[in-house]
Structure formats: C-alpha cells, structure tokens
Amino acid sequence: MRITGAKIVVETLIEQGCETVFGFPGGQVIDLFDELYLSSDRIKHILTAHEQGAAHAADGFARATGKVGVCIATSGPGATNLVTGIATAYLDSIPLVAITGNVPCSLIGRDSFQEVDILGVTMPVTKHNFIVKDIRELADTLRSAFKIAKSGRPGPVLVDIPKDVQTAKWDFEPKPDPVRPYPLCFASENKLRRAAELINSSEKPFIYFGGGIVSGKASKELLELSEKIDAPLGSSLMGLSAVPYDYPRFLGMNGIHGHYASFTAQNEADLIIALGVRFSDRAAFGTEKHPQIIHIDIDNAELDKNVTADLSIEGDINDALHRLIPMLAEKRHPEWSERISELRTEELRRNEAARGQTTAEGALTPDEIISIIRSKASEDDIIVTDVGQHQMWTAQLYPLRKPRTFLTSGGLGTMGYGMGAAIGASTATGRRTVLFTGDGSFGMNLNELATAVSQNTPLVAVIFNNGILGMVRQLQTRFCDSRYSATVLSRKTDFVKVAEAFGAKGGRASDAGELRRLAEEAFAYSGTFIIDCTVSCEEVVQSPLQDSNE
C-alpha cells in the first residue's frame, strides 16, 4: 500500500498501540494533522494550549500507565516549546515519543521560517533522537523510537520529520504487534550471591528505593525483601507511591526534604540497599559515617556515578529481587527496630513543634489542606504536583497507596509541570486527578485550563496560595539575610475568576470549614475545579538537614 509519509506516521502510531496523542498544529505538520483528522475514529488528538503542555500531558499519560506517551509539535517554536517537557521526562526516565515537523529538506540549514535544529537542541535531553530525511526509513524509525523509549531505563525519543517527507509517498506494511523492548539485562548470579552475603551479615540494613521500583514493577518484591530481612525502607521522591504509605517499615521520603526518621535511619544504617535509584544530590547523605552500599539498577551508567557502591549490580530490578530474596536468611533486628521506633517518635515530636510555630489566622496549614483533600479523594485518584513547597508538603504528607498514582517532576523540578501532566494522566486512565500546585507554579501554565475544560477533565486543582515563591524564599531566608529578591508576588490574580473565565469552576478557602465545603463540591463535580487555598507565607518546608549548607 503506497501512502503519504503523514499517513505512515499515523498508521505507525496506531500500530504501536498509541490511542491518544497530545499536540499543537503548525505549518510544517499540517499534513500530519490532516491525517490525524481523517483517522480520528482510531486515534485521538488532544489539542493543548501550548506545546509545553502537550509534552507534559504525554509525560503524565506515560507515568499514569507505563505506556509510551506521544506528543506532536510543529517546527521551530513548536519544537522548542516541547524541550522543557522532554527534559522533564528525561530526568525522570519517562518513555515518550515526541514528533516534530520540520521545514522541507531543501530548506534545512538556511534559517528558514520556523526552522530550528531541534535534533541539536534535544540531543542532551533525549535518550536518542532522529531526523527522517528518507521516507523509506520513516516507519522503521518511528518503530525504533518506541523501542528505545520503552527499553531498559525508559526515556524520551524525538523524531523530526521534514515536511516533504510527510507529503512523499511510500509503501507501508503494518506490523501485527507493537515493537518489543530490547531484552532485559539480568543481574549476575555471583553478584547477587555477594549481595546476599552482605545483607545476611548486616545488623542495621536500610532499603533506599526510587522510581525504578515503579517502572520495574517491583513493589511486591520490595516489600517481600523488607519483610524477610526486617529492614526499614525510605524512598526518593520518584519512588513515592511504590509502596503503601502505611506499610509499617516504610519511613517515607528521604533526602533534604524527606522525613526525619527516613533520613536519619539511612545515615545510621550499616548497609544501604539502593534499588532503582540514582543517588540524586537531593537524597544527600550528609554524615561522616559511610555505610556499605549495594546498588542495583537497570542503567549501568548510574552505578558508581554519584556514589561509589561497595557492590554495584546492573540488572532488571524485578528479576534481581526475585532471585535475591531466596538467597537471604530470615532476619530480625530488635535493636535496630527499637532505634527506628525512637526516630519515628522524634519525628512526630519535631513535626508537632514545627506545627506550633506556623499556625496563622485566616490561613490554612499544609497539613489541613492535604488531610481535607485526602478525605474526599479516592485511593485511585492520581495525585499530581507542580514544583515548590507544595510539592514537598504533598510528598511528605499525602498518604499514597498505589504505584503510578503520584506524578511529580523529580529530577528537573519543572514548575508548570502539573496542569499538562494532570490532563495527560486523566486522559490515559479516565480517573480523576488532583493537582497540588502553588500560585507560582500554577501561574506558569494555567493556560492549560483551556485544555482541561475542553476535555472536561475531572481535575481538582488545589492551589497553595501564599503570595510568594516559597521554596526560593526559604533559601533567601537562610542565605540572603531574608532579602526576598523577586520572590514576593505582588500580584492581584483572582484564581476563582481565572477558573470561571476559562469555563472551569472555582472557589477560595481560608479555613478548614470552607475548604471542606469546597472540596465536597469539587469532588462531586465531573469537570475541572480550582480550589484557591490561602496559606501563610511563613509556612516552611521542614528539612531533617537543619544545619546543612543546602
């Protein structure tokens, strides 16, 4: 069957199991959009307000499902607008295929209208990228893009398609199935045996896990391991939702904004078993004591990159744990457990003390907001955050239970991530998303309210409105003698009116009663609802690392 390049793109996307794409049209992709129009019964295109929103939506789609998210943009500014979204996915290992149009091959390199070297621009933030200059390679290149995106440690792949390749015709033979990922790498038996020896002789083991547990589908095995060797667990930001918050041995997030118990236990352990994590600088150790480290990850390049481990094991985490667990002796560590209980008690005491400091009249506390919203939300609702104080409060306080129900920009820390991601997640699952955001982050991409409303997205956006850019302000308090340069938002934005103007619903809450009423209404509503919560600008994110230089 001889068809146009544009049709080959659409047919290949369908062949690869892609049912939804997020995008924004433009001159160099009109042929592709024409084919999307003609095939709209088989593939759904969701028009976002901005290409960045499309990239984040594809990312949210991927995080909520584990499938490859797809976004489409035109050449030049369309393509560059995707970049932050692609980089966000790259830093958090999210499988994405980004398709960009480009000027016809004959115009490439001439600074033509809306021409940009998007291959060059995205090289550092993609797993791989392609430009297709020959239509004969188009279908297979797209298949490779999907294959690379979902293999091993997932990540984004960009495919740039000049306009003349979209209009040229070539034979297309659909494949019966989507491409399969490259074969997994399995951990070496010898190394697993050595890991077992180290674990069996440890008195104070600590499991530090990350997003690899979610993408490697190893939650069950992780809990089995923890159970068998009686080890407490702490997670990176990306690892949250991999285990239920109330699992007795789970101490919550570690790192500079983590839980005190988790942070301290990690530093007092004699052995850290790091699973599907990359030892980001945010999960800092910060002590003089160096415990032994076993590090298992699917990406060999992460081993001994940020932290040199005593034993580094490359391999699929699910398989590695499956084979490791039977090698381990059933253990109990009464003293260590006792110490963990002490740390938990100390954490509660610290939280109480901090709570006393910050209560303000006419404002809600982060605890109140999260517990009230949680009381109305269901366990299946997908929690999305933007970036800043509200993100850390959500990570610290929201009781997450199921993998893939917590979407946050961990590595890149992209303010403005949330709206797009929430739309993508909701589109993918049909479930409600709850977006926790701040007035700073929300202001970055609130244009995507237009998309949410047009899609009738079941979305509750909760704004922690404190009139400041709180995370930066916290740093300024400490390091700039409280000179708040550019972090005080002297804005008069009325988010309730914004909601209404976009066709969404909204309300403002400054006390628990109001918030309860609004939450009731918001969660009963089928579309998009904004709750603007007044929060004191004195609220700060607690850190277990009180004396650090961070």
Place this chain on the structure above:
Amino acid sequence: MEYRQYVIGVIVSNVSGVLSRVSGMFTRRGFNIDCLTVGETESAGFSRITVAFRGDNDIRDKILKQLEKLHDVKEVEVLDPNDTVIRELLLIKIRNSPATRQDIMTAVEIFRSKIVDYSPTALICELTGETSKIDAFIELMKPYGIMEMCRTGIVAIERGDNCLKTIKMK
C-alpha cells in the same frame, strides 16, 4: 587514584550527527578530551572514533558507561597501552633559509620524517609517530621558525588478533 592517559576505541554507526553525540557527551558530563579522531572502518556502516583523555580509573569507567549508553555507539574498548600501536600524523611548515636548511634536513632524516613540499621560502615536513615523537620534532623545529602546523590526533589499534568489532549489536 592515579591519573594517566587512556586511549579508547569506539565503533559507532556511520550516521549523521554521531560525532556530535559522542563529543557532546564529553562536554556535557565535564570530561576533558586530549584528542579525538574519527574515520571509516572496514565495514561501510560503521566509523571508528579514537579518543584520548586523562583521568583515573573512576573517570575512565564513567566515560565508558556513558558512551555505551549512546544508541549509535556499538562497541567501546580501552586499548592496552603496552600492546597498542598508536600513531599521529604531523604536517609542519618551516621557514626555508640557506642558513638553517641543512640542520632541518638532518633532523628530518633522523626522525624519519619526509619533506613533502619545497619552496624557496618554506618547507613542509610530514611525520608519523607516537605523540612523544611528534612533540619532540616540533620542539626541535621551533628555532627554525614554524610557520604553521597541524596534527591529526592519534589513531590506535591493538596488536595481535585482538580486534574491536561490533560484536554486540544493540
């Protein structure tokens, strides 16, 4: 850990942009390159890149792992310095004057260099050898007036039947 020079051979797909990907990785991750050369191989679809850099074991391993991650990189190997033929090519233009000509010719002979262009005012010498030999020759030519020069950077290949091939295709 001890710093030394490493020479690695990298087999890559011969596709557009591959040099940017490889050199970009070094820049991005803050690794310094002493020199990098690229050229065709015995198989049409692949190019071979030779990179020399200074570092310790740790830096070396990080570089290898990051290179292996690149989709277009098919094979990476650290070449054993004791068992590798390393060569560099120098073209150097020196001022030609009756007073110095004979000295230059003598040095050229001793170094097994070749004069490949001769004009009344300038000589071009060609020299192949290991980096240290090239350095020594340049040093020797300095007093005679180096007008311009260029060197290729090293290419390297292991002795014996040990070959860097695309054994494991991604």
